[in-house]
Amino acid sequence: MAPSHPDRSALVARLRAAGCVYAEEEAELLIGAADTGQALADLVDRRVAGRPLEHLLGWAEFCGLRVAVDPGVFVPRGRTALLVSAAAAVAGPAPAVLDLCCGSGAAALVLHGRLDPRWLAAADIDPAAVACARRNLAPLGVPVYQGDLFGAVPSEWRGRLDLVVANAPYVPSGALALLPAEARLYEVPVALDGGVDGLAVLRRVAAGAAEWLTPGGHLAVEVSAAQAEALCGVLAAAGLVPTVVHDEELDATAVTARRPG
Structure with a gap:
């Protein structure tokens, strides 16, 4: 009461x-x-x-769902709704889906309801995020793996994924000090720090996606508008065909990239 x-x-x-x-x-x-x-x-x-409201409440609202968020775990942002929508738009029927850099598992939670995946899993390198995502996704029977990007995923899915969604860190290291205190002080750096230009992790995601996607499969990632052109170059160099999606109202940018074939 x-x-x-x-x-x-x-x-x-x-x-x-x-x-x-x-x-x-x-x-x-x-x-x-x-x-x-x-x-x-x-x-x-x-x-x-300065504690994040979501950490105090124990949950965050994301795409109309209440997602459990533990202290220290990356809080799903409203702008990431664009990433989820862009990913769902390119997913084929009954896709095999991986939510990479999953944090609380918010994207997988929403995609489970929007798609009819034949297989859905999530992965993150941060133990606290994995524990939180497992709590959110266990009722749906969605496994959550701990490890570094695709290295956490069972090898049997190499070359068989239809959709990879990755809300990977993309904040340039030099800009971390400019983040709001809620993120800077209370979320783990591994969920935020994208290296010198913000694209260090996304380069690795792009390289891995080229190997793990089935021909015709898609990668969907979030990035800043200022980084989109450079990221498209990275994706193209990895053999993927990128498309930029932007939402002015959400102030959000997502990039989808198809593996030809």
């Missing part, structure tokens, strides 16, 4: 002063998550100190 008669106006004012853009909505969520006045005060203190 939520604490009785919390001073909503004071709570909203405190959250807004701390820089929370959606202070009213956050206040209601925090009130709903607390069963005592002291619990609410503790949640608000941690939020004002």
